[in-house]
Amino acid sequence: MRLSDASVVIRPRSSWEAMDLGVLMAREHRQLLMSSWALVTLPVFALITALLWKYPSTAMFLLWWLKPAFDRLPLYILSKALFGETPSLKQAVRQWPRLLNGQLLASLTWRRFSLSRSFVMPVSQLEGLDGHSRQKRLGVLLQHNAGAARWLTIIGAHLEIGLWFGCMALFYLFIPQQVELGWDWQRLALSTSNEALWLEHLSNAFYALVLVFWEPIYVACGFSLYLNRRTVLEAWDLELVFRRLRERLSSVAPLMLLLIAMTLLPFSPSAMANEAKLPSPASASQSIKSVLENPPFKNPETVTRYRFDGEKPAAENKPHGDGKLPAWLQALLDNLNSNAFKHVAQGLEVLLWSLLIAGLALVVWRYRDWLQTFVSRRGPPPNVAKPAPMQLFGLQLGTETLPEDIASTAEQLWASQPREALGLLYRGLLSRLLHDFNLPLKSADTEGQVLDRVHQLQQPQLLAFSNELTQHWQNLAYGHHLPPASVQQKLCSDWRALFSSGGA
Template structure:
């Protein structure tokens, strides 16, 4: 067994993945596996059916019972195919009788019902172990590894059934509709028991055909489970790489030795060769930027490089233009050579350097001053915009001081402003009414928290007050109308009206206090 010849990537997999590998393995050799299985089982089945024509159930049972014996053939083929030594059909069939001999009785009797059959078979057949040695080996391999093969058997049983019944169902579906009227399922089931032996033989045939499909896969899955277990326990993947490493370094050493003998008197650096000298095997990690890559894409790197260079030759990237003009005869080449001959005196150089430093300082301080001035000049503007950028919560509005030119903050109003207004009415009615209006606005702002700003008009204030209590709303409307008439139209309200307003306000206040 040479691991380097293994046709599958060896690495420890989880058990399900190991089974998947088995399916892939069986798929690669599907023709051979299914063919040989069919060649072994079908003739035997035909013979049994003829001999036991009256007992179709017995035929199916015998075929089912003999499965471990048949399974030895696919296992043999798989074990050789894995290491690139796939036998032909004839060769495998010839090997079959020899495979049958060892421990056949055990396989067909007390081990027949073992659920881990697929996993145990390789131990017995490929390692050729028997008796206590086999027991020991099974213990080592099977430790914590019984559930996967058991699941495989359980699942396999169901898949066999599914395929078998599926084929039966397919046949049933193919029966023409006219006939179907007479053949209900029930009738079919009843009749098969007595009269329709051929129907039962047909179902047996389908079962054997289902086995042709599934059994090679079952054996392959068990085999890869076994392989996986050994890979885990014996680190086959590591061994493979180690062997390649040893071979590579030995080859490197030979190259080194030969080179050393030939070149020793001439050159020392040859000692650096061992690493560089071994033929570097193709390794994706060592690809240089120009090596062909992306070989599985629609466009690989070589084609891409070609079309890139072609594109770069064309107009938008590469414009060939001929420009002609007059120039002085090559002064640029002469100058740099001349420069060294003309040397600045040291003092002048220092002076220039000092001057440049001072100019730099001046420029920088000018820059700083101008930016500071600009920041100061536009501070308001900046503040407004920085406030806008801040989240809403932080932009706490300062209590409003004035509304359309009227002072409305609590500080600007005396506590007894109503009394003041009543007193003022005779001497300065305009001031008195404005006091009333300011009092209202202050009330709306402070008590009811209307979100008024400097930009609102009287009408807008009224609109905003719409959701407030009915009496307050009514009062605000009246007062606003009077105030607007006075402020803009210079029309004084009657004295009675003013008194009424004052009284209404008092009522409102007492009402609100009572509500609170």
């Protein structure tokens, strides 16, 4: 790896600037990255779909789960392209099976849910570290930029979902209106049979296409974060500066050596230094003794109290502002760091997690009906047959309360009790609708709602008779207007014609 051959400027960057560099790298090699990703992932996706045709959700889950295995290919391409060794499409695709050899099982199991996956993936693939050495390396790398890597994964997941829904919405907009009119979307969405399989597999295909566009960008951003962290740790920018300086000086090095040699040549005969006057032994001994009697060699101190062995003397006249905390504050912090407060902190942590879980459970329970309606894949509950109402509008509808020949009985009642005669016909109509036509009438239905349900039967003769009888019944019940004699006879005749001579 020659840093001087790097295709990008090697310098320390902020986390977000480093990820922006990753986007630029992905854009620079977008054709190679997207085409290689498509050639590797789409055949695998087609194979999974064919094998799990009846389980589209499982097929999509497997495609999502295998993303770390697919991510190794764009990382390989970017690592080669960084130093000017960009592989061809054929070389990259051929290299992918070899890239799966190292630590694939770990990448697909306990490391699969790591939010820093794109940031730490080069440690395993490019540096080849594993085990304890990998953990030590990650301990150094994750001291910085780990938060940005986690945010990259979180934002990337939301972006994937947004692009996925956008593709499905775009597909819906391109459906011709004539074709769409014949589709029952609610039935397709709630169906659990083979009718909805093609729709789910189509949505899976949209997700696979979204990954072709987004996943190389995600890998490039994580790789750029890794490069930025190594630049800071290993001072790659300074190394490049020194290398350039060495290259500049290599051409003028002989001239500089010549100048240095000329400056060292003697131009005059060397002169003997004058002999320095040496001090006498007595004065030298006195000087040494005076030095040893003073600090830092000797520090005399007068103590007027008992002091235990190992106790440090209290500092007197200690100047303020020495950067140390007051004694009471230091004691408080020491108490907070004690084991007792650690147990209290653990208890508070357990309490907070319990409150969070309880809150989530409360939200799920509060909106359980909404979740069952819009989230659950199960179809609507089967319709349970409800017992027919025995009374409507204050009228008894049981067959045992009606005479055998309703029309004849009504004719006998017209002269003396017209209200009971018309009520008998209306009761008979409602009873017929309930028991013969199985019309789902409810005790809270109005006359208009009953007519709407009769209209759904698509029987014009029954609908016309029901409209006429209901109108006269309402005029009598609410307006106290009796129907004329001709209408009375017509209602009885229509009853016989409609219900086979009036048998109840």
